Amino acid sequence: MAQPISLKSPTMHSQFTPKFIPKLASTLHSVHSNTISFKVLSSQAGDSSPQSPPAIISILRMIPDWADALKEQGMQRKRTLYNHEDWLQHRSSQRHIRHLLSSLSSRVILSLIPPVTAFTLVAVMIASYNTAVLMEWLPEFFPVLRTSSLPYQLTAPALALLLVFRTEASYSRFQEGRQIWVKVIAGVDDFARQVISTVESNEDSALKKVLLEYIMAFPVALKCHVTYGSDIGQDLRNRIEGDDLAMILESKHRPRCIIEFISQSLRLLNLEESKRNVLESNLSCFHEGISTCEQLIGIPIPLSYTRLTSRFLVLWHLTLPVILWDDCHWIVVPATFISAASLFCIEEVGVLIEEPFPMLALDELCNLVRENIQEAIRTEKAIGRHLLAKRKSPIHEQSPNGRPKHKTERRNRS
Structure with missing residues (x-):
């Protein structure tokens, strides 16, 4: 009776960066050192010795x-906010x-090496x-693989529309994400300004300081909540007290936990009910950002x-060499390469x-x-x-040159 295949291979992770592309050859050469054991389907009992697949499969x-x-x-690399010098370089003619x-x-181009190479x-x-x-x-009896280019002429607009709509839909999502973060950052800034100007009692100074720390910690928690690979414990280590940070880390939903800290801190402040309601209304912006x-x-x-x-x-690219053979012959190779690199790059940008x-640039x-x-x-x-x-200070007036003019000065002149 045939035995089921059991394939086990070690997980291989690459540590390459674009600056170290030449190391790819040495890494591919060392792939033979990775032992991959598996059982082959066989009607002979006892024939289950581990074997290695061909090198081409490993590559x-x-x-x-x-x-x-x-x-x-590249996805986990931290983005930076643009300044004036960055904009000058961005619109430079060079x-x-x-x-x-x-x-x-470019990580977009390098990530397309497998499909573009395969189609080429x-x-x-x-x-x-x-x-x-x-x-x-x-x-x-072996035929030449050729056909009319009319089907491609008819379907080319459909492919163009697909790519345009795909990229446009992706950009609309990017725009929505950017707008909600602009709203969250503006809401945090305005909320903190209201707390600074509203809470004036000396007995609330310690609670006011802690409340401002919670407000400043919210965008950090939201950033870690929506980005892969973020370490909220490291990001909030110097921003939140240790016991508060422990409670936040134990929570299943860290941003909502910080909102609860903010809400309960507002209830403990010695404020008029109307002022407290105005401050609590700012939390709706936080909930909207999370949602x-x-x-x-x-x-x-x-x-x-x-x-x-x-x-x-x-x-499209599997059949492109057949379509172009009569007109291009061996030029179908660079033509396929250029077409695959161009169109798959557009699709890849849409996916990213x-x-x-x-x-x-959420960190910044x-x-x-x-x-x-x-500040x-x-x-x-x-x-x-x-x-x-x-x-x-004594009552003073402004002189024509902008310097204060006191009463004694005016009296002497009179």
């Missing part, structure tokens, strides 16, 4: 894993040359087969649309921006809102002391 498995690992490393020279370090090899095989048939190296972010993460573009685009692209939050946004709130606290104290000192 074919290694390349997609390497490309995916490279893409994920950007085209710079982008072309940096192609080999298919074009090479079809061109080789047709050449062998035309040179009469094969028996006469929108979770919907963007949990509900992708309809999978049937993504699968249709992918299948259309695959079938479909998940918007890794594309946004969280740091920026924290710096703004801390507001320092400014509020400094301006308060300045105005208090001015209130206690």
Whole structure:
């Protein structure tokens, strides 16, 4: 009786980065050291000795894993906010040359090495087969693989529309994610400003400080909630007290836990009910941010649309060498390469921006809102002391040159 196949192979993770592409050859050469044990279906009992698959199979498995690992490393890279110098470089007339020279370090391009290479090899095989048939190296009953280009002329607009709609749908999700984070950051900033200006009692100073720390911690918790690979414990270690941080880490939903800290802190403040209600109304922005972010993460573009685009692209490039053979002959190889690299890049960009939050500079946004709130606290104290000192000083007027003119000065002139 045939025994079921049991295939076990060690998980191979790539540590490559675009700057170390030459190491790929040495890594592929070392793939022979990975032992892959499996049982072969056989009618002979006792024949279950481990064997190694051919090297070509191991290499074919290694390349997609390497490309995916490279893409994920790029997804987890922290983005930065643009400043004036970045915008100058962004619109520079030399950007085209710079982008072309940096192609080999683009994670989008490098992640497409497996499919583009596969379709290019298919074009090479079809061109080789047709050449062998035309040179009469094969028996006469082998036909030349050729056909009319009319089907491609008819279906090319459909493929273009698929790619355009796919990319447009992905960009709309990116735009929605960006807008909700702009709203959350603005809500956090405004909430902190209201707390700073509303809570004036000295007996609430300690609770006010803790409340501001909770408010500043919320965007960090939301960022860790919606991005893969984030370490909320590390990000909040110097922002939240140890016992509070322990309770947040134990919670199943960290952003809502911080909202509960904020809500209960507001109830403990010695405030009028109307002022407390105004402060609590700011929490609706936090809940809206959580709900929108979770919907963007949990509900992708309809999978049937993504699968249709992918299948259309695959079938298109598998048959492209046959369509172009009569007009291009061996030029079908570079033509297939250019077509696959271009169209699959467009589709890949759509897939990447479909998940918007890794594309946004959320770490810098969280740091920026924290710096703004801390600056507001320092400014509020400094301006308060300045105005208090001015209130206690003698009455003065402004002279034409902007300097104060006291009563004694005016009396002497009179």
